[in-house]
């Protein structure tokens with residue numbers, strides 16, 4: 001079947017990736033540097049994998065979300081660190097997205113951000129927001145991945161089990177079923193299996209059934225509801241700005257709108273702890289009007305809808321602590337949402353998937369023996385950053401269920417203070433935004449000069465908006481917490 005699993009021979013052996021989402025495609029990219037064959041399996045159809053160069057056409061009114069990734073029909077913001085890694089792995093990607101109609105802007109300059117009911121900035125951040133829809137980004141990644149030497153994408157191929165998973169065995173392949181699901185199953189042998197099959201991955205069940213201990217799991221229950229709708233975009237909308245994010249904190253309702261390819265807006269409304277946005281026309285508008293800032297309600301009051309609103313329900317953030325397992329099963333690495341799935345309000349998932357791909361690349365240079373353990377140990381601190389940021393904020397809501405720690409409490413309250421200070425202090429606003437974009441570590445907010453500004457009792461310098469709009473001036477401070 002395969003090569004010697006214990007050695008790291010460049011360009012030898014077969015890697016199998018479960019799932020052609022963002023995590024799977026980026027994993028395939030780095031695996032193609034170490035394996036001569038990489039197979040990416042997905043139960044969905046995967047249109048647009050030919051090198052036709054055509055990205056922008058074929059878009060209907062909707063965004064074209066696949067069945068296997070229903071979240072793709074909702075606003076997906078790519079953090080600057082994610083953009084940077086995608087460019088490193090696929091040089092020229094952003095240029096292609098722009099050519100396909102995706103707008104770009106500097107975060108906090110061409111887009112509005114409301115925190116705790118008040119607008120932050122505009123302030124120069126040096127961060128680029130690429131406003132491609134998730135399906136466009138995925139199509140371009142898919143096209144590039146399929147074009148890599150040795151990589152093949154196998155659409156309409158469901159993985160239905162792992163092979164060789166006994167308690168003392170390595171995973172040596174996957175059991176698959178192609179097509180409509182009624183055919184016979186076959187085995188695909190692999191030197192390494194990478195599970196990137198998302199939040200509902202079955203591999204933990206398969207491993208548990210074979211006697212492998214389940215990793216400890218952290219859960220933070222937020223009961224978040226999304227509703228998203230596509231609108232036609234006109235240049236005068238939102239005063240020419242390209243996005244607006246109205247954060248839920250410290251209330252329960254928030255939302256966002258982003259200009260995407262095809263002169264369209266994707267508008268997403270969101271509510272925590274059961275406060276879910278309705279999808280009917282009147283309910284959707286009414287929910288938007290009750291947000292802490294009027295921008296989204298104003299936008300959808302004048303824009304023409306192109307689709308109905310679609311819902312999504314996200315119950316909890318889940319993190320599987322494989323790093324705490326003494327001997328994680330060999331031959332399989334779990335990555336992406338299957339490993340750690342974040343509250344989407346913080347827009348971290350795609351960027352963290354990209355960070356994980358870089359960690360996997362580093363770990364592959366040490367060969368396949370002990371790779372899973374090395375990967376989980378190395379990726380733990382990367383996940384800690386995003387997980388702590390998101391959950392310390394969520395756990396400030398008393399009704400959110402999850403484990404509260406002193407460190408989390410301190411982090412959450414310091415971050416909330418930095419957010420309030422960001423309204424009036426450009427240096428804090430800039431650093432906060434860079435931390436949110438995972439471009440700088442959270443410790444950047446603790447540097448002495450900055451901490452002094454965050455903690456200062458007096459009034460910090462006021463931000464003078466470059467070109468305040470009437471709506472900006474009318475935005476009322478809301479729900480301020482002390």
Ligand SMILES: Cc1cc2nc3c(=O)[nH]c(=O)nc-3n(C[C@H](O)[C@H](O)[C@H](O)COP(=O)(O)OP(=O)(O)OC[C@H]3O[C@@H](n4cnc5c(N)ncnc54)[C@H](O)[C@@H]3O)c2cc1C
Pocket residue numbers: 018019020021022023024041042043044067068069071074075076077078079157158159160196197198199201202226312314335336337338344346347348349350351353
């Ligand atoms: C509502 C919502 C909004 C979000 N917004 C953002 C955002 O703004 N910014 C951001 O960075 N992230 C966001 N995320 C997170 C982001 O979508 C994911 O973190 C990111 O896509 C990485 O996911 P993944 O590739 O691990 O899994 P997925 O994208 O879920 O892909 C899994 C793939 O595996 C396939 N699959 C599953 N099971 C099988 C099987 N048995 N056999 C074969 N194939 C299988 C599926 O068809 C799918 O293609 C959001 C998530 C949600 C839910």
